[in-house]
Amino acid sequence: RKEVEQDPGPFNVPEGATVAFNCTYSNSASQSFFWYRQDCRKEPKLLMSVYSSGNEDGRFTAQLNRASQYISLLIRDSKLSDSATYLCVRAGGYNKLIFGAGTRLAVHP
Amino acid sequence: NAGVTQTPKFQVLKTGQSMTLQCAQDMNHEYMSWYRQDPGMGLRLIHYSVGAGITDQGEVPNGYNVSRSTTEDFPLRLLSAAPSQTSVYFCASSYGAGSPDTQYFGPGTRLTVL
Numbered sequence: 747r748k749e750v751e752q753d754p755g756p757f758n759v760p761e762g763a764t765v766a767f768n769c770t771y772s773n774s775a776s777q778s779f780f781w782y783r784q785d786c787r788k789e790p791k792l793l794m795s796v797y798s799s800g801n802e803d804g805r806f807t808a809q810l811n812r813a814s815q816y817i818s819l820l821i822r823d824s825k826l827s828d829s830a831t832y833l834c835v836r837a838g839g840y841n842k843l844i845f846g847a848g849t850r851l852a853v854h855p
Numbered sequence: 856n857a858g859v860t861q862t863p864k865f866q867v868l869k870t871g872q873s874m875t876l877q878c879a880q881d882m883n884h885e886y887m888s889w890y891r892q893d894p895g896m897g898l899r900l901i902h903y904s905v906g907a908g909i910t911d912q913g914e915v916p917n918g919y920n921v922s923r924s925t926t927e928d929f930p931l932r933l934l935s936a937a938p939s940q941t942s943v944y945f946c947a948s949s950y951g952a953g954s955p956d957t958q959y960f961g962p963g964t965r966l967t968v969l
Binding site for chain 2: 748750754787788789790791792833841842843844845846847848
């Protein structure tokens with residue numbers, strides 16, 4: 747079983763839609779989680795950290811459910827510019843990042 | 856600041872050739888690492904370094920060597936290239952080993968081994 751698993755998608759949604767991605771992880775001792783965004787053929791960039799209490803950054807909301815070992819990302823009012831691959835990441839020791847394979851989002855007019 | 860830079864951007868090698876992928880950062884970061892990204896898979900950690908003179912293996916270290924003689928540079932050496940090493944390679948850095956949420960990635964090197 748992969749340490750971090752994601753639905754690869756693609757999720758095709760119209761502008762203005764709300765879309766949610768889930769990610770499951772297998773290491774119950776994991777402490778830190780993140781969502782990264784990766785545009786086509788570009789480097790990953792940190793979108794947001796994920797806190798146990800849930801956190802919001804504008805149109806983006808991240809949730810962590812430790813009991814069920816999953817993380818979610820909710821994007822409201824989708825924009826064309828949100829089209830990208832979203833990577834679920836957990837941090838291991840010494841800043842080692844363990845990446846999921848990513849979920850592709852395509853927002854269309 | 857230039858951030859994290861990687862050279863070359865693209866490289867084609869023949870099986871058995873060796874080469875060095877360069878990575879440099881100008882942010883005085885202690886922690887640096889190398890990942891590879893293959894289609895349908897997440898980025899996987901090859902090697903990492905928590906400071907000058909200190910390196911360690913990640914998840915997929917076979918076929919790669921690293922050294923960290925300065926804080927700024929963290930080159931990745933392919934000893935004898937194989938087609939299985941065709942991938943996109945990303946270098947990353949962060950201030951310290953306890954700050955996973957401030958890792959910065961370079962633009963990547965796209966390597967093809969024929």
